[in-house]
Amino acid sequence: MQDRTISRRSALALAGAGIVAGLGLVGCGGASAPSGSGTSSSTYKIGILQLTEHPALDAANKGFIRALDASGISYTADQQNAQNDQSACQTIAAKFAGDGDDLIFAIATPAAQAAAGATSEIPIVGTAITDFVEAGLAEASDRPGKNVTGTSDLSPVAEQLDLMKKVLPEVKLVGILYSTAEANSAVQVKAAEDELERLGIASKRFGVSSSNEIQSMMEAAVGEVDAVYAPTDNTVSSSMAQVAQIARDAKVPVICGEEAQVDAGGLFSLSVSYEELGYKAGEMAVKILTGKAKPAELPIEHMAADELKVVSNKETADALNVDLSALKA
Template identity: 60%
Template sequence: MTTNITRRDALSLFGGAAAFAALGGLAACSGASGEKKYKIGVLQLTEHDALDAANAGLVQALDDSGISYTIDQQNAQNDQSACQTIAQKLVNDGDDLILAIATPAAQAVAGATTEIPIVGTAITDFAASGLVTSNDAPGGNVTGTSDLTPVAEQFDLLMQLLPNAKTVGVLYCTAESNSDVQVQMAEAAAKERNLTVTRYSVSNSNEIQQVVESMVGKVDACYAPTDNTIAAGMATVSMVANENKLPVICGEKGMVDNGGLATYGIDYNKLGYKAGEMAVKILKGESKPADMPIETLDASECTLTTNEETAKAVGIDLSVIQ
């Protein structure tokens, strides 16, 4: 898993000029003499594969653009109060632009400033989360890229793997507004496929094991959308689910890599890269957040990911996937 480190942390850990040189690609990009050096702050909600990949994509886009910048990487470790504190810090620092990774991070930053441009990524629905007036015309200082997943296609995948399934438990965290959107989409997709859905919610990561255990024997499969709390706790989810032969269809690749059965989902590195490209346009004065529609990845960019070890554990034949 990627460990985020700020330029300031690096200098204190490794000492002066040596650390600056070692971390040049992450902390600062060199530019032509006299070129403006942009000050960028990053607030990532928590550490898990999808958000880490989005972060890496953001930084890569900044590097590829050739702009000169310094970057302050901050991670809230899935703590809402920490999000508020970090957001205020980045605003007080006078950053030229703030990159927010995940919905709660973006909400915290948007609540702290209406002036500094904010580019978000790994956010399911900007409008539904109150971040923009509309996804087509944001109208304020926030824009970015949405990680709205192909929920219908993920349920098609579930039906291919479990053609006799009748009941599905949807696992999510009630503290995340992005999950509400996906749960509703899951319920609609299930209804179209004559599946009965039961909601299984947690309010924090400490409840995951007990809630997954409560599914056993009551549902034929579990669906876990791109919920940050669940994604960060997939080791716990898969431990319980796989031991009890409960297949888990996931919202994104990282969750499958950490023990889920399968997904048909987006590439978070590409999603972050696209957000980084938007940030560069804003910094260069070529565009304003208010006029930049929320962008998504095309369905053709979604990929199938399966976990063979998990398939063996839960007794599922992956060869049936078409």
């Protein structure tokens, strides 16, 4: 009988004076997994550390659990959300390490960095991470060399901006909205600047240190630029509804790094599927748990070109009077 237990605890409570036990959901079905590198009862203990709540990261979490369930292994999953608080990430990661979990699943770069800082022994599988090497999580993409591997959400930045050029040929200046505190954003900002320069379009950075600065920075941006590019940045993504509303009021289109940002009001994106990224990460975790692979030798996985999809927001296009037919060309 498969034992699937998912407990939920408040990350903020963990970071405070004590650790508060959360709610548990128990389900069972399927056959028992063979003994591997997990606990003596053949039920693997998995700690899941998610940086914050927003649809892309939630989808990655969902995909990971779906892969575990499809594998038939027996496991317990301790679900924790750090509410975009780095100190909470570190506290949760330290707890997972202290609990002696068999594997840690880290969703987003800061979560994976916290997990890697807490343990060099427990296998860590990350997702929603743009560049594992740039973030200090791996020595190389094809052979990580440490206890961390996973799936990358590296956006097709050049292709996204090429689409922008087709849809919005009159754009002369693009504002790049990003968090200065996120290593994954720096990679994408540089890629965006390089591509915009190649296209003959000027760019300007609009960096924020926290979500509290989003409103004022966006209000400044829409007064200067013809369009805004929002990469797959956790701080920006979690505030995307606010970003989109300010941009719409100013009649400035927002080109997005991923699908959930479009759903929140952005104009369009060529997007990875975060649920599929999570699923791929789950398959990697199963290989590690069952002794079929080691994180140090398991290459970082990316979405293939044919797995990307164009997504757009018709309501936003209508409000901006933008013709999206070029997306299908």
